[in-house]
Amino acid sequence: MSLLRIENLTNTVADKPILKGLSLTLNAGEIHAIMGPNGAGKSTLAYTLGGRPGYEVTGGSVEFDGQDLFDMEPHERAAAGLFLGFQYPVEIPGVSNLQFLRESLNSQRKARGLDPLSGGEFIKLAKEKAGLLGLDMEMLKRPVNVGFSGGEKKRNEMVQMGILDPKLAILDETDSGLDIDALRVVGEGINAIMRKPDKAVLLITHYQRLLDYVKPDFVHVLAGGRIVKSGGADLALELEREGYAEVLA
Amino acid sequence: MTALPLPTRRQEDWRYSDVESVAPLWPLPDPVAIHVGAGEQASHRLLQDAADGAVAIHDYAIHVEAGGRCTFHLLNIGGKLGRVTFRVTLGKGAHFGLYGAMIGGGEQTLEIVTSVTHAEPDGTSEQIVRSILGQKAVGTYLGRIEVARDAQKTDAVQSIKAMLLDRTATANAKPELEIYADDVKCAHGCAVGELDRQALFYMASRGMEPQAARSLLLQAFVAGVFDDIGDEAERERFDTAALAKLEALAGQGGGA
Numbered sequence: 001m002s003l004l005r006i007e008n009l010t011n012t013v014a015d016k017p018i019l020k021g022l023s024l025t026l027n028a029g030e031i032h033a034i035m036g037p038n039g040a041g042k043s044t045l046a047y048t049l050g051g052r053p054g055y056e057v058t059g060g061s062v063e064f065d066g067q068d069l070f071d072m073e074p075h076e077r078a079a080a081g082l083f084l085g086f087q088y089p090v091e092i093p094g095v096s097n098l099q100f101l102r103e104s105l106n107s108q109r110k111a112r113g114l115d116p117l118s119g120g121e122f123i124k125l126a127k128e129k130a131g132l133l134g135l136d137m138e139m140l141k142r143p144v145n146v147g148f149s150g151g152e153k154k155r156n157e158m159v160q161m162g163i164l165d166p167k168l169a170i171l172d173e174t175d176s177g178l179d180i181d182a183l184r185v186v187g188e189g190i191n192a193i194m195r196k197p198d199k200a201v202l203l204i205t206h207y208q209r210l211l212d213y214v215k216p217d218f219v220h221v222l223a224g225g226r227i228v229k230s231g232g233a234d235l236a237l238e239l240e241r242e243g244y245a246e247v248l249a
Numbered sequence: 250m251t252a253l254p255l256p257t258r259r260q261e262d263w264r265y266s267d268v269e270s271v272a273p274l275w276p277l278p279d280p281v282a283i284h285v286g287a288g289e290q291a292s293h294r295l296l297q298d299a300a301d302g303a304v305a306i307h308d309y310a311i312h313v314e315a316g317g318r319c320t321f322h323l324l325n326i327g328g329k330l331g332r333v334t335f336r337v338t339l340g341k342g343a344h345f346g347l348y349g350a351m352i353g354g355g356e357q358t359l360e361i362v363t364s365v366t367h368a369e370p371d372g373t374s375e376q377i378v379r380s381i382l383g384q385k386a387v388g389t390y391l392g393r394i395e396v397a398r399d400a401q402k403t404d405a406v407q408s409i410k411a412m413l414l415d416r417t418a419t420a421n422a423k424p425e426l427e428i429y430a431d432d433v434k435c436a437h438g439c440a441v442g443e444l445d446r447q448a449l450f451y452m453a454s455r456g457m458e459p460q461a462a463r464s465l466l467l468q469a470f471v472a473g474v475f476d477d478i479g480d481e482a483e484r485e486r487f488d489t490a491a492l493a494k495l496e497a498l499a500g501q502g503g504g505a
Binding site: 050051052053073074075077078079083084086089090091092093094095099100101103104105107108111143160164 | 445446447448450451452453454455456457458459461462465466468469470472473
């Protein structure tokens with residue numbers, strides 16, 4: 001069944017049209033990659049789906065797990081099972097990662113009518129997911145992303161994804177800023193957390209290299225605010241070899 | 250008691266104050282004197298949590314003799330006027346530390362007014378003040394530092410930050426230095442800001458309700474001010490009172 005159905009989506013950012021009729025469907029169990037040149041609207045798509053203020057929807061529709069996505073506030077989208085991995089994770093001085101994540105998880109649980117996790121249960125879960133991504137527990141005691149390197153921030157995003165256990169992850173350039181080893185760890189983390197029959201991933205990336213670890217079922221090219229070409233995993237290789245201009249010509 | 254005339258806003262120390270509210274209390278009693286002897290250590294604190302509509306004025310005259318240390322923790326949250334003033338004189342190698350938070354809403358006027366005189370060499374002072382102001386509250390920090398001619402190697406730090414929850418709230422911060430010695434360090438920083446919108450979206454994207462996200466950011470902003478209170482029960486009392494005031498403020502719908 002379709003987890004995310006985007007139909008003819010248009011939007012503006014600061015009154016400037018960015019998405020110009022984008023359609024895309026993700027079924028449960030699928031991993032889709034979106035590639036495309038700079039300025040194509042890739043990050044705009046991620047932020048628009050996440051509900052970031054300033055990203056105005058002007059037309060089209062998005063259905064997420066049977067619900068109208070745009071009927072929900074950003075925190076309600078998260079509680080419904082949407083996770084947005086940020087290209088530039090935000091630093092929050094004075095708030096520890098653990099506190100941040102526990103509040104987030106328990107807010108989501110509350111919205112779903114579940115009891116909050118106890119401190120002990122939460123720490124156990126956090127340890128497990130941090131271990132999966134090779135992030136030191138000590139890092140989770142520190143303020144959110146403050147003083148983290150680019151790679152640590154991206155690992156931290158994946159630890160958060162592991163703890164929140166979403167149905168759909170939209171990962172905006174999660175591979176940028178990662179060295180080769182970190183790329184492998186993050187790729188394996190994405191597989192371990194999200195490669196499941198009831199989940200789906202939308203990977204936004206510039207490069208083929210993450211796709212060596214997270215094998216996409218479909219690859220789409222986003223250009224000029226629309227999906228202009230779709231194919232299988234080999235499309236990414238073709239793009240890498242020949243460049244966007246050649247493939248889109 | 251001195252028969253001084255009522256203060257007016259033309260006086261620097263009262264520039265942003267609610268002078269009308271002071272009249273019933275005038276003339277004010279003499280300041281509370283705190284005397285820290287040579288080489289002694291003293292820690293003091295005040296949780297100013299007067300009832301709504303009350304006027305609370307606390308004046309302190311602090312004298313720290315050579316090598317002594319005095320720290321003062323202050324939470325200033327109560328009354329329609331909550332005003333706390335410090336007149337501090339430091340001897341050779343003496344230290345004064347002020348760690349304060351002001352949290353105000355409604356039409357509260359909250360003030361911290363300090364005047365620290367480094368009278369002799371090698372003295373240090375540190376003042377850290379965090380203010381959170383909503384609705385029509387006014388929060389003011391006036392901090393004067395005077396370094397006497399002989400007070401070489403003085404090191405004075407002021408870090409003043411305010412967070413405004415509404416466009417109608419006001420923060421005033423005015424460090425003022427009068428330095429007569431030539432080998433001193435006086436660092437001061439002031440910042441007035443609003444809640445970080447990017448952080449709020451980040452927190453929402455993880456499922457946190459807007460109210461909880463705001464509250465967490467505000468707690469983080471004042472976090473740490475009372476960390477050095479040695480007595481755990483007292484530290485708890487200050488943290489709890491600050492949190493309760495923040496929650497009351499959020500509950501009144503003040504916010505970005």
